Amino acid sequence: MTPLDYEFLRKLLKERSGLDLSSDKQYLVESRLIPLARRVGLGGIAELVQKIKGGAEALTSEVVEAMTTNETFFFRDKIPFDHLREAVLPALIQARAGRRSLRIWCAASSTGQEPYSIAMCVKEFASLAGWRVEIVATDLSQAVLEKSKAGIFSQFEVQRGLPIQMLVKHFTQVGELWQLNADIRAMVQHRQLNLLQDVSHLGTFDVIFCRNVLIYFDQDTKVGIFDRLSRMLESDGVLALGAAESVVGISDAFKPYPERRGLYCLNAARTARGGVVSMMPHALKAVASAAR
Ligand SMILES: C[S@@+](CC[C@H](N)C(=O)[O-])C[C@H]1O[C@@H](n2cnc3c(N)ncnc32)[C@H](O)[C@@H]1O
Numbered sequence: 001m002t003p004l005d006y007e008f009l010r011k012l013l014k015e016r017s018g019l020d021l022s023s024d025k026q027y028l029v030e031s032r033l034i035p036l037a038r039r040v041g042l043g044g045i046a047e048l049v050q051k052i053k054g055g056a057e058a059l060t061s062e063v064v065e066a067m068t069t070n071e072t073f074f075f076r077d078k079i080p081f082d083h084l085r086e087a088v089l090p091a092l093i094q095a096r097a098g099r100r101s102l103r104i105w106c107a108a109s110s111t112g113q114e115p116y117s118i119a120m121c122v123k124e125f126a127s128l129a130g131w132r133v134e135i136v137a138t139d140l141s142q143a144v145l146e147k148s149k150a151g152i153f154s155q156f157e158v159q160r161g162l163p164i165q166m167l168v169k170h171f172t173q174v175g176e177l178w179q180l181n182a183d184i185r186a187m188v189q190h191r192q193l194n195l196l197q198d199v200s201h202l203g204t205f206d207v208i209f210c211r212n213v214l215i216y217f218d219q220d221t222k223v224g225i226f227d228r229l230s231r232m233l234e235s236d237g238v239l240a241l242g243a244a245e246s247v248v249g250i251s252d253a254f255k256p257y258p259e260r261r262g263l264y265c266l267n268a269a270r271t272a273r274g275g276v277v278s279m280m281p282h283a284l285k286a287v288a289s290a291a292r
Contacts, residue, residue, distance in 0.1 A: 001026055001045045008049055009033070009063075016064045017140055018196050018225075020218040032066045065141045069216065072110040073160035075117045080211070080240045083260050084121050088238050092206050093127055095236060101132040105205040105232070107195060108213035109137035112148030112188070113157070116180055118209065119187040120166055136202060138193035145190045151180035195225050199232070206234050211242035219250060226251035230266060239264040 006026050013019040021029070030045065037048045040059065052060050075081050092102055104122075106115040115137035122133055139145050158167050158178045171178040193199055195213065208229055214222050230253035233239060239254060240263055241247070247254040247264055257263040 001030055005045055005049045008053075009045075012052065012060070013064060013067055014218075016060070016196075017068065017194070018217040018221045019067055020216060020221070029067070033063060036062060036066050065143055068141050068144075070110045070141065070144050072113045072212070073157070074113045074162035074166075076114065076161060076211070077243050077262070078161075080209070080262050081117055081121055083240070083263055084118065084207070085124065087260060088207060088263070089121070089125055089128075093125065096131075096206070100130065102128070102134070102207075103203065103205045104133070104135045104207040105202065105209070106135065106137045106188075107193075107208060107210040107229075109139050109145075109148060109190075110141075111144045111157075112137065112151060113153075113161070114209060114211065115148070115188045116151065116184060117161075119184050120170055122187065123170075123184065133187065135188045136191060136205075137188050138191045138199075138202075140192070140194050142192050145192055148188075149185075149190050151185040153178050153180075195228075196221065199228060202232065204232050204234050204237075206237045207240070208233055208237065209240045211240060211245070213242075214245045215242065222250050226253055230254060233266055235266060237266070 006029065009029055010021045013021060033045055033048060037044050040062075042048055042051065048059070048063065052063065096102055102122075104118055106118060109115045115135050119135055122128060122135070137145070137148060139148075152174070153171075154177060158171065167178065170181050170184050172181060191202070193202070195210075210225075210229060214225065217225070226247060229239060230251070238257070243262060246256070248256070253267055254264040255267045257265050
């Protein structure tokens with residue numbers, strides 16, 4: 001790949017998906033895009049770049065998707081799901097007892113293991129029976145969303161992080177594969193969505209999982225995403241980030257939740273009309289006392 005083609009692709013990926021490639025990642029681009037070029041009948045990256053420059057929009061989207069990293073597994077890192085069960089859901093069940101509804105957004109949901117792990121946690125709460133619980137799974141990549149919607153996983157995938165009791169309870173074996181049962185699949189709605197764009201049409205959420213995607217973005221991109229997320233979180237809502245991600249030094253809209261590593265709450269909650277209300281979220285007060 002020529003240096004010029006690499007620079008063109010780096011800029012394109014940064015603009016389209018936020019992916020911030022350093023100057024030495026040619027091998028990564030080649031390993032993902034040469035097979036793609038061959039599959040669509042092109043000779044290599046130079047021809048791919050020419051097509052993109054010529055306005056081949058569908059091909060450009062394929063290139064952007066091919067460069068996403070979709071690594072995920074059930075109950076990844078375990079701790080966020082412990083927090084969800086032990087603190088976040090119990091507190092929200094109290095705080096939302098009046099309206100009996102919850103909205104949870106899994107903001108980079110990949111092939112579904114994360115939103116379905118959330119759904120399995122929600123299902124454990126008998127007290128949520130009869131509530132309207134929406135779990136919205138979004139990702140830039142249509143391909144991963146299609147796999148997620150099907151809810152079919154390989155033996156290898158169900159062996160990564162999924163407790164055996166959950167496998168037995170929530171999955172049905174289909175040949176060598178495992179399909180999530182319809183009740184859990186029905187708890188998750190899927191939408192294609194780019195975190196770089198205005199996503200406020202999704203509404204506001206009580207819990208946002210945005211894990212293991214910000215690591216691919218530069219500081220300015222993270223600042224913009226945290227700003228958007230802060231406007232989409234209920235004043236007493238909770239944001240969960242990945243183990244290598246943090247708001248520290250990037251956004252003062254959020255503060256780390258004490259004793260609950262990886263969880264954040266709003267510093268100053270914004271009202272739906274954009275005003276700023278300074279408050280200690282009441283659901284999180286309950287989480288705080290539960291943690292003590
Ligand atoms: C490494 S996976 C993380 C999956 C899951 N959150 C987890 O922690 O296991 C990152 C996901 O972010 C998605 N992604 C990358 N850039 C994105 C963007 N700009 N908007 C939305 N999703 C994006 C990728 O397609 C990929 O599925």
